[in-house]
Amino acid sequence: MDALSAEERPLVLVVDDEDYMRFLVEESLDQAGFDVIEAANGEEGLKLFQERRPNVVLMDVMMPGMDGFETCAELRKSPGGVHVPVLMITGLEDVDSINSAYSAGATDFIAKPINYELLGHRVRYLLRASSAINQLINSERRLADAQRIARMGYWDWDAEQDAVHISPQVYRIIGIPEDEVITSFDQFLSWVHENDRMQVREWFSEASTLGGQTSITHRSNAPGGSESYIRQQVEAVCEGDKVLQLYGTLQDITELHEAEARIHKLAYFDSLTGLPNRELFKERVEFSVDVACRHGRQMALLFLDLNKFKRINDTLGHRIGDLLLISTAKRLSQCMRSSDVVTREQSMNSDRSENLARLGGDEFTVLLSEIDRSEDAGRVAKRIIDTLSQPVVLEGHEVFTTPSVGIAVYPADGDTAEELTKNADMAMYYAKRNSKNLYQFYNQSMNESALRRLTVENNLRKALERDEMTLVYQPQLNVLTGQVSGMEALLRWDSAELGNLSPEDFIPLAEETGLIIPIGEWVLRTACTQAKIWRDKGYGFERIAVNVSAVQFAENDFTPLVRKVLEETGLEPGALELEVTESILMQDADQAVETLNHLKNLGVNIAIDDFGTGYSSLSYLKQFPIDRLKIDKAFVRDVDSDADDAAIAMAVIAMAGSMNLKVIAEGVENDEQLNFLKDKRCDEIQGFLLSKPISSADMDTYLHSLDVSNWDSAKIVEGHFEKLSSVNEVK
Ligand code: C2E
Ligand code: CA
Ligand code: CA
Numbered sequence: 167m168d169a170l171s172a173e174e175r176p177l178v179l180v181v182d183d184e185d186y187m188r189f190l191v192e193e194s195l196d197q198a199g200f201d202v203i204e205a206a207n208g209e210e211g212l213k214l215f216q217e218r219r220p221n222v223v224l225m226d227v228m229m230p231g232m233d234g235f236e237t238c239a240e241l242r243k244s245p246g247g248v249h250v251p252v253l254m255i256t257g258l259e260d261v262d263s264i265n266s267a268y269s270a271g272a273t274d275f276i277a278k279p280i281n282y283e284l285l286g287h288r289v290r291y292l293l294r295a296s297s298a299i300n301q302l303i304n305s306e307r308r309l310a311d312a313q314r315i316a317r318m319g320y321w322d323w324d325a326e327q328d329a330v331h332i333s334p335q336v337y338r339i340i341g342i343p344e345d346e347v348i349t350s351f352d353q354f355l356s357w358v359h360e361n362d363r364m365q366v367r368e369w370f371s372e373a374s375t376l377g378g379q380t381s382i383t384h385r386s387n388a389p390g391g392s393e394s395y396i397r398q399q400v401e402a403v404c405e406g407d408k409v410l411q412l413y414g415t416l417q418d419i420t421e422l423h424e425a426e427a428r429i430h431k432l433a434y435f436d437s438l439t440g441l442p443n444r445e446l447f448k449e450r451v452e453f454s455v456d457v458a459c460r461h462g463r464q465m466a467l468l469f470l471d472l473n474k475f476k477r478i479n480d481t482l483g484h485r486i487g488d489l490l491l492i493s494t495a496k497r498l499s500q501c502m503r504s505s506d507v508v509t510r511e512q513s514m515n516s517d518r519s520e521n522l523a524r525l526g527g528d529e530f531t532v533l534l535s536e537i538d539r540s541e542d543a544g545r546v547a548k549r550i551i552d553t554l555s556q557p558v559v560l561e562g563h564e565v566f567t568t569p570s571v572g573i574a575v576y577p578a579d580g581d582t583a584e585e586l587t588k589n590a591d592m593a594m595y596y597a598k599r600n601s602k603n604l605y606q607f608y609n610q611s612m613n614e615s616a617l618r619r620l621t622v623e624n625n626l627r628k629a630l631e632r633d634e635m636t637l638v639y640q641p642q643l644n645v646l647t648g649q650v651s652g653m654e655a656l657l658r659w660d661s662a663e664l665g666n667l668s669p670e671d672f673i674p675l676a677e678e679t680g681l682i683i684p685i686g687e688w689v690l691r692t693a694c695t696q697a698k699i700w701r702d703k704g705y706g707f708e709r710i711a712v713n714v715s716a717v718q719f720a721e722n723d724f725t726p727l728v729r730k731v732l733e734e735t736g737l738e739p740g741a742l743e744l745e746v747t748e749s750i751l752m753q754d755a756d757q758a759v760e761t762l763n764h765l766k767n768l769g770v771n772i773a774i775d776d777f778g779t780g781y782s783s784l785s786y787l788k789q790f791p792i793d794r795l796k797i798d799k800a801f802v803r804d805v806d807s808d809a810d811d812a813a814i815a816m817a818v819i820a821m822a823g824s825m826n827l828k829v830i831a832e833g834v835e836n837d838e839q840l841n842f843l844k845d846k847r848c849d850e851i852q853g854f855l856l857s858k859p860i861s862s863a864d865m866d867t868y869l870h871s872l873d874v875s876n877w878d879s880a881k882i883v884e885g886h887f888e889k890l891s892s893v894n895e896v897k
Contacts, residue, residue, distance in 0.1 A: 175201045176293055179220040181211035181237060182255070183229045190282060191224060198286020208232030212240055215247065222293055223252045225272075227263060235270040242271035249303070251296035253289065255280065310335070317418035323351060325374060325409055330354050339396070339418045340386050359385035359393065370400075374409045377402040383419065395423040436524040438488060439495035447523030447531055451583035454535040458576055466543035468532035469590035470550065470571040473598065475528035482563055489560040490567065491528060498522050498530060501546075501553050531587065540575045540607065547571040547605035570598040571605035579608045592616060619675060625661050626672055626681055630688055634660055637692050638859035641868070642711070642830060642852040645844050650872055652709040652743065654852060655693040656859045657685070677717045686718040687727060694735040694742060696862055701741060705869040709771060711743040716750045720757075725764040732768065739769030743794070747775045751790055759789055766791045773830070778814055788825065795822050799833020799853070806838040819846050 178200045182188045185206075192202040203218055205211035207229055215223065223241065227234035234254055241247040254272040256263045267275045274292055276285075313319060319336030323329070330348055337344045340357050348354055351370070358366045362384035369382045381399040400414040434446035442450070451467065458465045472478075472494065479487035499522060521533040532550070534543055554569045572594025580586040589608040597606035629635055637655045644651040659667045676682040690712055697710035718724055732739050744765065751758045751774070762772055773794035774787075778801050797818050801811045815831070822829040831843050834853030843851060860868070 175199055176222060176289075177201045177203065177218060177220040178222050178224060178289060179203050179205065179211065179215055179218070180224045181205045181208065181229070181234070182224075182226040183207055184226070187226065191280070191285065194282040194285050195289065198290070200286070200289065208234070208237035208240070211237055212244060215241060215250075216244065219246055220250070222289055222296075223250060224255060224289070225252055226255045227267070228257050235266050238267070238270040238272055249296065249300055251292045253292055314338075319416045321354075321414050321416065323354075323374075323412045323414070325411060336416055339394075339416060341394075357386050359387050361385070366398075370412075373400045373402055374412055377404045377409050383423075394418055394420040439492055439524050441495050441499075441530075442520065442523040444523065444525045447525070447533070448583045448587075450521065451533055451586060454533060455576055455581060455583065455586075457535070459581070464537050464540065465576045466534040466537050466540065466546075467574050467576070467586040467590045468534070468543065468547055468550070468571055469574070469587065469594045470530050470532070470547075470554075470569045471594065471598075472528045472554070472567045472569055474567060478565060478567065482560075482565070486560050486563060486565065490558070490565055491524070493558050493560065494528075494530065494554060494569075495522070495524060497553050497556075498532065498550065501550050502532065529591075531590070537575075540573075540578075543573045543575060544605065544607070547573055551604045568604060570594050572597055572608060573605060574608045589613075622664065622667070622672060623675055623679055623681075625663050626659075626676060626679070626685075629659055629661065630684060632662065634662065635685065635688060636660070636861070637689060637696070638861055639696075639710075639865040640852055640859040641857050641865075642850050643856050644850050645840070645848065650707050650869070651850055652707050652711060653865065654711040654713075654745070654859075655689065655696075656713070657689055673715065677715055680717070682715045682717050683721065686715055687731075689713070690728065691731050691735065694731050694737045697741055698735050698737040700866070700869055701737070703870075705872070707869065709741050709743045710737075711745050711773060713745045713775065714750075716747065716753065719746055719750050719761065720754075725761060725768065728765060728770065729768055732770075740771070743771035743773050745773045745775040745796065748777060748779065751787075755786075755789070759791075762791050778818060787821075792827060794828040794830060797829060797831040797848070799831075802831050802833045802839055802843075802853070803835075805831075806842045812842070815843070815848075816846050819843075819848050823847070 176199075178195055180188050180191050180195075180202055182191070182204075183206055188204045188206075192204065195202050203214055203220065205214045208231060211223075211225070214220075225234045225238055229237070232240075238252050238254065241250070241252065251273040252271065254267040254270075254275040255278060256267060256275050257278050264275055273296060274288075276288060313333065313335045317335075317339055319339050320333040321336055322331050324331075328350055330351060330353075332348055332354075334344060337346075342357060355363055355367060355370075366382060366384050369380065373380050379399070379401045381397060383395060383397045385393050386396045387393050395418070397417045397419045398414055399416075400412050402409045403411040403413070434443060435441065436443045454465050457463075472490070475487070475490070478490060502522060521535065523531045523533075525531055532546070534546060537543055550571060551569055554567065557564050557566045559565070572590045572592065574580060574586045574590035574593060576586060579589045589612070592612045593606045593608035596612060597604055600606070636658045638658055639653040639655055641650050642652045642654065643649070657669050657673075659669075659672055661667060673682065676685055693710050693712045700707070714724075721727075728742075728744070732742065765772060771793045772791065773796050774790075774792055775796050776798040777795045778798045795818055797815055801814045801818075804811045805815050806812070819829050821827075828849045830850040830852060831839075831848050832852045834840055834843065834851040834855045836855060839853075840851060840855060857868075
């Protein structure tokens with residue numbers, strides 16, 4: 167029932183069978199400020215109650231039919247009737263009828279004869295008391311609801327008597343049966359998680375001696391219940407220095423705690439592999455650096471990634487890529503767990519997968535927080551490489567990969583997490599470039615050469631627009647006819663800032679940065695333009711050879727580019743030869759066959775450069791539409807003295823013959839090499855013996871001189887030497 171405001175006139179229902187009684191009651195209540203409705207019997211009273219919902223009911227006990235007790239009992243069961251104050255008017259002031267009135271649910275009773283002057287006051291007090299009770303009931307209910315929703319309970323403890331009072335919600339939160347009576351503080355503590363009990367006890371005793379307000383979070387384990395997280399807050403009531411009572415609230419924060427744990431996990435762990443992420447790893451490294459510093463010890467940081475991971479991801483799909491990363495994380499953890507290398511760490515008995523991290527992509531790090539010698543780190547790296555190099559089967563695919571590992575050691579290679587990580591990363595980069603060594607210790611010079619790379623890269627970006635690139639040409643000789651059959655265009659870079667750089671110094675960088683694309687296009691266009699000029703002059707060479715990088719070759723629009731350049735320069739396609747390396751064919755054979763077919767359809771020639779350095783077998787080569795093999799100069803060098811090199815050169819020549827391929831040997835520097843190759847029926851040669859690569863102007867002079875000569879073919883080779891050695895050498 168709602169509380170009434172001062173101005174409102176409360177509504178009173180009077181149930182009495184006697185008309186004059188009702189009349190008198192109504193008169194007096196009306197004067198006292200009440201509105202009155204009347205009913206002449208029980209049934210009518212109940213009906214009217216439902217219709218009007220009065221604030222209070224006056225009920226005569228003695229009525230024909232349904233008497234007052236019965237009517238009151240019915241009223242209590244009817245909607246809205248539970249809390250309405252009911253004043254019973256008893257005729258007899260005997261104990262029995264008073265008892266009957268209360269057990270029927272009456273709030274109070276009044277005996278006849280009624281003192282009409284006081285009736286108004288009586289009713290008013292009754293209303294006031296019942297509204298106070300109603301408010302109490304409501305607020306208790308609200309409090310209980312709030313506590314239930316907040317999963318919060320209340321308790322208090324009387325210090326003098328060591329008596330505990332606990333709200334029902336507390337029982338529910340800690341999961342103990344409500345009939346288990348908790349009376350003492352020790353009992354109260356018994357459901358606190360045993361590992362937290364000491365702490366909670368101390369907290370309590372502090373709170374109960376110092377007073378004030380404090381809080382604590384601890385675990386609880388109820389009998390049979392699962393572990394939950396409880397937050398307690400307590401406030402002391404003191405008299406002087408003495409604490410009399412403690413009031414406490416207790417809240418179940420398990421969900422909050424779990425959410426926090428999840429957030430922590432998201433913030434500090436990699437969701438794919440479950441390993442710590444960069445953030446957590448950094449904290450751990452920093453901690454380890456501190457410890458190592460204090461004890462004057464060494465530690466190491468390993469940085470690794472998977473070679474060709476991007477390729478696996480691109481060809482087999484991201485799902486397999488993800489699975490490979492997961493498997494890598496697992497294998498790394500196993501590697502660390504079975505560590506017998508770093509003995510001290512084993513005795514630490516910690517979960518060493520904590521010392522791993524995935525920084526992102528295929529980059530992983532390993533922290534070896536205590537090592538005796540830096541070689542220990544090398545041994546771990548070796549074992550990681552051995553483990554990760556084992557093939558794994560992922561959804562039916564057998565996947566092969568190897569890691570590259572870089573190692574930085576504290577304190578030699580840095581004393582912050584950042585520096586150690588950066589240097590280990592750089593060492594890994596070197597490991598990757600030098601495929602023989604899959605792991606690499608960091609050293610100072612790496613930074614210097616990294617700086618150098620950066621300078622070279624910056625200059626390389628501007629090289630074309632600054633006109634710093636040129637092509638030089640090295641003639642190729644047909645040893646049977648004695649004629650210059652062609653020439654190879656080779657790139658030179660004369661940098662304003664860095665001086666002359668060898669292609670070997672800048673081509674790999676150009677490939678990594680993608681700059682090889684515009685540079686390669688420039689080379690192709692310049693070479694074709696030049697060749698066209700010479701052929702228009704009537705110089706009788708067959709072709710010009712241009713080197714093609716793997717990065718260019720993999721570009722989708724490489725073939726269209728070649729077609730476009732041929733059209734623009736007007737050079738006939740048959741006069742162009744593209745030199746591609748064996749490794750291009752081996753990386754993605756199907757793709758290579760397709761591209762080569764497109765190029766062959768244009769009418770250009772294809773030569774395999776540096777042949778013999780890869781591992782192509784004869785049958786393997788058969789699928790590629792190629793015209794020429796170029797024996798690598800490494801085999802030519804000792805061809806007349808080293809039996810193995812000689813055997814390889816002979817095999818290549820024989821093999822090419824059987825496949826109808828032409829063979830050219832590069833790097834021919836002396837007569838012995840020439841004679842050997844000639845003897846074995848190698849078609850062509852190229853090398854310093856004939857000429858170093860020369861400028862276009864020198865080449866022009868040279869081609870001109872050739873054209874007007876008319877040598878006896880047997881002597882031509884020697885004749886060329888004379889001609890060429892008179893031409894200025896170009897490095
Ligand atoms: P490569 O294609 O194997 O070129 C042959 C290299 O051997 C050239 O080095 C040439 O000067 C050198 N050489 C020629 N005759 C002899 C000899 O008798 N003895 C010795 N020891 N060496 C000889 P270069 O010009 O320094 O080029 C090095 C590499 O750079 C080339 O090897 C090629 O892979 C690459 N390269 C050069 N120009 C280009 C280009 O325009 N594009 C691309 N993608 N790569 C190029
Ligand atoms: Ca070449
Ligand atoms: Ca070569």
